[in-house]
Amino acid sequence: MADKPFFAVPAVPAAAPPAAHAPSTAHAATVHGTAGAAPRLLRSEEELQRLPASERIRYRLVDAGRRYHANDNIAEFLRAGEMAELKAELAAKLEEVLRALVIDTTGDHNTQQTAERVAKMYLDEVFAGRYKPMPSVTEFPNAERLNELMIVGPINVRSACSHHMVPIFGKVWIGILPNEHSNLIGLSKYARIADWIMSRPQIQEEAVTMLANELQARVRPDGLAIVMEADHFCMHWRGVKDTDTAMVNSVMRGAFLKDMNLRREFLSLLKRKEG
Numbered sequence: 001m002a003d004k005p006f007f008a009v010p011a012v013p014a015a016a017p018p019a020a021h022a023p024s025t026a027h028a029a030t031v032h033g034t035a036g037a038a039p040r041l042l043r044s045e046e047e048l049q050r051l052p053a054s055e056r057i058r059y060r061l062v063d064a065g066r067r068y069h070a071n072d073n074i075a076e077f078l079r080a081g082e083m084a085e086l087k088a089e090l091a092a093k094l095e096e097v098l099r100a101l102v103i104d105t106t107g108d109h110n111t112q113q114t115a116e117r118v119a120k121m122y123l124d125e126v127f128a129g130r131y132k133p134m135p136s137v138t139e140f141p142n143a144e145r146l147n148e149l150m151i152v153g154p155i156n157v158r159s160a161c162s163h164h165m166v167p168i169f170g171k172v173w174i175g176i177l178p179n180e181h182s183n184l185i186g187l188s189k190y191a192r193i194a195d196w197i198m199s200r201p202q203i204q205e206e207a208v209t210m211l212a213n214e215l216q217a218r219v220r221p222d223g224l225a226i227v228m229e230a231d232h233f234c235m236h237w238r239g240v241k242d243t244d245t246a247m248v249n250s251v252m253r254g255a256f257l258k259d260m261n262l263r264r265e266f267l268s269l270l271k272r273k274e275g
């Protein structure tokens with residue numbers, strides 16, 4: 001115990017720190033740590049075992065200096081069995097949310113299992129893209145040296161806005177201009193990668209950028225274009241209750257930026273497919 005870092009890491013396990021405080025504590029420790037050797041924030045995995053799963057995972061993320069925003073994937077920081085722990089932890093907190101809404105979850109048969117159901121829905125389904133590793137995708141060398149514009153879509157996507165945690169339903173179109181060095185991936189894989197990125201609390205502008213980065217890294221095309229059109233339920237269900245508003249945004253890279261004709265071709269084909 002003598003060589004334990006002296007940083008202000010909260011006591012283990014008596015009072016697990018409130019979720020919101022852990023990162024700032026850790027950051028403060030980094031800033032004020034001794035000069036010289038890089039400060040280590042983390043206790044051993046055995047000590048971490050005594051913390052709630054969410055705190056344990058957060059410690060690993062902070063230690064690695066990794067961002068863990070709503071739309072970041074944190075799969076590599078989860079260990080076996082921790083999804084089940086997270087689910088139980090989340091269900092207990094959601095039960096508190098229902099209590100705070102003054103809902104009688106004991107007497108009201110409709111809400112008796114709601115906390116568990118929502119916890120399961122968040123972790124296993126609608127936000128699964130945060131906790132599951134990237135779907136495996138086989139890449140093929142561009143043996144035929146295809147260099148024609150290729151369009152995939154519309155891919156139906158569902159997400160949730162990270163401002164209100166309500167659904168976003170939309171469509172995505174992807175345009176690829178491969179070159180002879182590009183890796184090609186199967187058509188269905190575009191949908192799987194899109195689903196992985198969208199199944200997180202998202203902001204549409206960031207979602208299309210994340211998708212573009214992922215495809216750029218894998219396919220390495222000369223040009224990449226993505227258009228997303230989506231309904232945001234924070235516009236329908238609350239707020240202005242406007243039911244006709246859809247948000248459209250796009251990312252254009254490489255040849256799609258330089259070549260106006262290519263861009264026009266992509267957008268016109270997309271419109272035709274839509275109709």
Ligand SMILES: [Zn+2]
Pocket residue numbers: 161162163164165166232234
């Ligand atoms: Zn929103």
